[in-house]
Amino acid sequence: MNRWQKIALFELIVIVIGSVISVIAAATLPPEERLMPPNRVTVVIVISFILVGMSKTIFRKADSGVDFDERDGQIQRRAKLFGWIGCGLGMVATIMVSYIVVGPMGSFPPLALTIIPLVGAAIYIIVGSATALILYGLGGEGVKS
Numbered sequence: 001m002n003r004w005q006k007i008a009l010f011e012l013i014v015i016v017i018g019s020v021i022s023v024i025a026a027a028t029l030p031p032e033e034r035l036m037p038p039n040r041v042t043v044v045i046v047i048s049f050i051l052v053g054m055s056k057t058i059f060r061k062a063d064s065g066v067d068f069d070e071r072d073g074q075i076q077r078r079a080k081l082f083g084w085i086g087c088g089l090g091m092v093a094t095i096m097v098s099y100i101v102v103g104p105m106g107s108f109p110p111l112a113l114t115i116i117p118l119v120g121a122a123i124y125i126i127v128g129s130a131t132a133l134i135l136y137g138l139g140g141e142g143v144k145s
Contacts, residue, residue, distance in 0.1 A: 002136075010058065014048050019126075022044045075136060082128060083124040087121065087127070090119055090122075091116055091120040094115065
């Protein structure tokens with residue numbers, strides 16, 4: 001696995017674990033605490049995003065050798081494209097589910113609107129990392145450690 005595969009795998013694992021913990025935490029919160037900031041859900045999501053932001057620092061570039069070539073650039077560009085497509089679709093799906101749950105005449109607290117960009121960001125990271133891993137071939141032949 002090269003550095004970029006390690007970064008993509010780390011980001012994918014961190015966000016998936018953070019999302020699962022957030023969903024479990026949201027399900028176990030009492031109804032009166034679900035939308036009160038900062039709750040456990042928000043803290044777990046923010047910690048996950050901080051870890052993802054630090055991934056390039058955690059997996060530093062080796063002092064010797066080429067770390068990034070044209071193929072890596074194409075893979076990263078394509079992964080970001082798929083990530084942004086997933087982000088947009090995820091945000092649209094979140095808005096549609098909110099509308100379906102609340103109905104045309106209902107309302108929900110404005111704090112619930114902060115969930116929409118968080119879901120979009122999580123989907124961006126999940127889809128982008130998964131795309132990068134798929135395009136790299138998950139450490140197949142021709143990939144150096």
